[in-house]
Amino acid sequence: MINKLFFAFLLLVFSSGSLASNETVSGIGKYDSNNVFAKILQGKPPAKIVFENEYVLAFEDIHPIKPVHVLIIPKGQYRSLVDFSSTASDQEIIAIVKSMGKIAKVMGLTKNGFSLMTNSGHNGGQTVSHLHFHLLGGEPVNCEKALREKNSINH
Secondary structure, three states, rough: OOOHHHHHHHHHHHHHOOOOOOOOOOEEEEEEEOOOHHHOOOOOOOEEEEEOOOOOOEEEOOOOOOEEEEEEOOOOOOOHHHHHHHHHHHHHHHHHHHHHHHHHOOOOOOOEEEEEEOOOOOOOOOOOEEEOOEEEEEEOOOOOHHHHHHHHOOO
């Protein structure tokens, strides 16, 4: 029972994005221009921006789960990594990857390390229908370790 509760807790923590509902969304299909990240790109609601260039916007999560919790989004209309990787231009793909390293450095995470993750679709726990990456750091993240321990306990 405790293992199931712990796993449910991990799913809740890692699937809930800032300003997102707890309902998951599909990672494929038509882009929803009313999603919260599309609105942030329009300046409403405001966000605490930590990095911006032509292709990428990064801002602090309003419900951080670690001392550093930054959301990194492409400025283009991409629903998930599946959508982005198949339809984004090479420039957009290169820009977001290079930006991730720059943002980690700006946030002071390169020395001790960080975690970078994205959720895609219902089974991935995606709650906002706009591709976004969670940059987590400032203390150990250990989500992979926790999931491995959960699997070894149940077997």
